Amino acid sequence: MALRDVHVAGFAQLPNRMNLDDYDEAEMVQEITAKALADAGLERSDVGFTCSGSNDYVMGRPFSFAMAIDGLGAWPPIRESHVEMDGAWALYEAYVRLQHGDVDVALVYGFGKSSLGSVDAVHTLELDPYSLAPLGVDPHAMAAMQARLLIESGETTEAKLAHISCRSRRDGNKNPNAPHADEADADALLADPYVREPLRAHDLPVRTDGASCVVLRVGGGGPRIRGIAHIIDAHQPGFRDLTTSASATKALAAAGGAGGVTVAELHAPYTSQEVILIKALGLGEDVTINPSGGAHAACTPMVAGLTRIGEAALAVRNGAPAALGHATSGPLLQHNMICVLEAE
Amino acid sequence: MGADVELVSPFVLEYAYKRSTGPVIGRFLTSLRDGRIEGVRTAAGRVLCPPVEYDPDTGEDVQDFVEVGPCATVLTWTWIDAPLRDHPVQVPFAFALVQLEGADTSMLHAVCAPREDMATGMRVRAVFRDERVGSITDIAHFEIDTGVSKDLVPNEATEPITRFKAPTRLEYVVAAGATTAEFLRGVLRRELIGRRCPSCEKIYLPPRGSCPTCGVRTTELVPMAQKGTVTTFSVIRIPFEGQVLEPPYAAAHVLLDGGDTPLLHIVGDVDVDLVRMGMRVEAVWAEQLEPTLASVRYFRPIDEPDVPYAEIRGHV
Numbered sequence: 047m048a049l050r051d052v053h054v055a056g057f058a059q060l061p062n063r064m065n066l067d068d069y070d071e072a073e074m075v076q077e078i079t080a081k082a083l084a085d086a087g088l089e090r091s092d093v094g095f096t097c098s099g100s101n102d103y104v105m106g107r108p109f110s111f112a113m114a115i116d117g118l119g120a121w122p123p124i125r126e127s128h129v130e131m132d133g134a135w136a137l138y139e140a141y142v143r144l145q146h147g148d149v150d151v152a153l154v155y156g157f158g159k160s161s162l163g164s165v166d167a168v169h170t171l172e173l174d175p176y177s178l179a180p181l182g183v184d185p186h187a188m189a190a191m192q193a194r195l196l197i198e199s200g201e202t203t204e205a206k207l208a209h210i211s212c213r214s215r216r217d218g219n220k221n222p223n224a225p226h227a228d229e230a231d232a233d234a235l236l237a238d239p240y241v242r243e244p245l246r247a248h249d250l251p252v253r254t255d256g257a258s259c260v261v262l263r264v265g266g267g268g269p270r271i272r273g274i275a276h277i278i279d280a281h282q283p284g285f286r287d288l289t290t291s292a293s294a295t296k297a298l299a300a301a302g303g304a305g306g307v308t309v310a311e312l313h314a315p316y317t318s319q320e321v322i323l324i325k326a327l328g329l330g331e332d333v334t335i336n337p338s339g340g341a342h343a344a345c346t347p348m349v350a351g352l353t354r355i356g357e358a359a360l361a362v363r364n365g366a367p368a369a370l371g372h373a374t375s376g377p378l379l380q381h382n383m384i385c386v387l388e389a390e
Numbered sequence: 391m392g393a394d395v396e397l398v399s400p401f402v403l404e405y406a407y408k409r410s411t412g413p414v415i416g417r418f419l420t421s422l423r424d425g426r427i428e429g430v431r432t433a434a435g436r437v438l439c440p441p442v443e444y445d446p447d448t449g450e451d452v453q454d455f456v457e458v459g460p461c462a463t464v465l466t467w468t469w470i471d472a473p474l475r476d477h478p479v480q481v482p483f484a485f486a487l488v489q490l491e492g493a494d495t496s497m498l499h500a501v502c503a504p505r506e507d508m509a510t511g512m513r514v515r516a517v518f519r520d521e522r523v524g525s526i527t528d529i530a531h532f533e534i535d536t537g538v539s540k541d542l543v544p545n546e547a548t549e550p551i552t553r554f555k556a557p558t559r560l561e562y563v564v565a566a567g568a569t570t571a572e573f574l575r576g577v578l579r580r581e582l583i584g585r586r587c588p589s590c591e592k593i594y595l596p597p598r599g600s601c602p603t604c605g606v607r608t609t610e611l612v613p614m615a616q617k618g619t620v621t622t623f624s625v626i627r628i629p630f631e632g633q634v635l636e637p638p639y640a641a642a643h644v645l646l647d648g649g650d651t652p653l654l655h656i657v658g659d660v661d662v663d664l665v666r667m668g669m670r671v672e673a674v675w676a677e678q679l680e681p682t683l684a685s686v687r688y689f690r691p692i693d694e695p696d697v698p699y700a701e702i703r704g705h706v
Contacts, residue, residue, distance in 0.1 A: 067568075068568040069567065070569065073599040075600075076599070076605060106403060106562040107403075118602075121604075174440075175409055176409075176411070176415050176419070177440040179556070180526050182478060191468050194510070242469070242470070280446035282446075283498060284489075
């Protein structure tokens with residue numbers, strides 16, 4: 047059976063900020079869904095399926111996704127679903143739902159706040175409860191062990207990682223939806239102490255609050271989803287070659303490859319993970335990486351992946367023949383999604 | 391307290407989980423309690439440690455158990471200068487991926503060694519705790535292998551491990567948000583302020599920033615009457631953890647006059663057996679006001695005729 051052509055008809059985000067205290071869940075969702083529908087030129091009544099991504103541990107309250115629905119105007123009752131994951135996986139569910147053929151428009155959003163509690167502690171709780179979580183290992187320590195493997199195998203250097211950080215934060219400062227970052231030159235950054243050797247503060251993601259929303263539509267124009275796929279690797283970091291991401295490579299192949307792609311938005315919270323993804327996806331120097339500043343410059347939990355797909359769609363709207371959006375989940379790039387968008 | 395009061399509150403989320411182990415993890419944890427480390431062999435002959443129930447490459451069940459270690463090689467590591475509360479070691483140490491002798495995969499654990507001795511490829515040895523309960527932390531840490539192992543304190547327990555306690559605790563600082571903060575500042579002035587939806591004109595109390603029916607921002611602030619009607623209620627007669635009031639007492643939905651959404655609160659100053667649907671009540675304020683709805687101590691009956699059910703049926 048031929049797949050139905052699905053387009054990104056609309057995209058909106060709240061600016062990623064260190065603190066969005068003034069917004070509750072419903073208010074975040076109300077604003078981004080209204081803006082994304084306006085961007086698509088559609089009404090709420092046009093939406094046939096709604097799917098969201100969020101995490102109760104991040105928001106600090108049970109059923110926070112159910113409260114967020116108050117922002118939708120869900121009356122009369124709507125068809126709705128939720129994933130306890132980044133909104134990128136909600137987008138995947140909506141893409142599959144649109145293939146059923148009975149509805150043509152899907153509304154997808156993700157929301158999250160880093161400011162309420164400790165996203166690091168939540169990431170520790172996401173680990174295997176038998177052999178990893180009882181050790182209390184923090185995500186920065188995990189990423190540092192991955193970065194050391196990468197450096198000691200000659201794939202990168204601490205100086206190259208500092209340059210990645212500088213580029214991301216410079217680009218982030220040009221993006222009104224990323225928080226302001228102090229810019230420093232790479233040499234100065236290398237004088238900073240390690241947070242988790244060999245990673246320094248500039249190698250870590252800037253954790254933010256935010257929300258984003260994508261409107262998918264069958265037909266009707268806008269960047270077309272040429273291919274989308276997600277693949278997962280073993281959870282245990284010690285079972286995988288951490289200097290690459292086998293599942294990212296396979297997901298790209300399953301999504302039909304990166305032919306014609308000139309912009310890639312990669313969900314790489316740590317500088318070292320950008321190096322791994324560029325290699326795993328075989329992206330050449332002709333591909334612009336993370337013009338938005340990426341998830342390194344604005345890492346909102348449950349949002350940064352969906353925003354990568356939205357930013358890739360904006361790149362296509364702005365003239366790129368094709369762009370790639372990537373989202374990740376799980377420790378050390380365990381689970382990866384690739385969404386390749388192209389101009390009609 | 392005035393308008394500049396900071397409306398943030400600490401919040402702790404705790405779950406007293408117990409986890410079952412299943413046969414493979416259970417045997418692994420049992421081996422740790424007994425002072426040994428076991429891996430599992432896959433059909434392809436790979437030895438996985440820590441064990442999992444299936445081969446991650448093929449999805450097939452794993453085969454037999456194989457003792458591995460206690461010596462291991464460090465494959466990668468990072469240094470922890472200032473251990474966090476949940477870290478397994480409370481002095482400076484390294485987290486490392488260590489490949490146990492006889493295993494084809496590596497395991498994450500702590501290595502205690504001087505910083506200057508830490509190096510990829512170094513040989514380490516598992517150090518078991520004296521008191522072991524069937525946990526990954528029965529291995530206290532790894533240390534530099536000197537070829538000599540510490541004597542193992544024997545364990546009396548013989549029952550296989552099938553479950554263990556895995557409590558979780560997360561700490562937050564929750565801000566009220568603009569809409570709720572505005573409401574709570576009103577409470578500090580003994581006012582109950584709702585918000586009206588510009589589309590359906592319903593008044594929400596407690597206020598909502600967005601109308602759940604229409605999906606638009608609510609904009610208009612509406613100071614509410616402090617009299618209302620009990621639309622439904624329940625008498626609480628049994629004690630429970632965290633209870634503030636002495637049972638028996640009545641929890642009720644109170645629809646304030648002119649409002650559209652009932653407020654969940656307490657009915658007091660009355661024998662609980664006399665509380666009824668349609669009863670007219672008014673707010674009784676605490677003497678010391680705080681920015682929470684507890685500043686209204688309860689609603690008490692007033693001498694007005696009951697409201698017929700037909701007038702409150704949409705609000706129970």
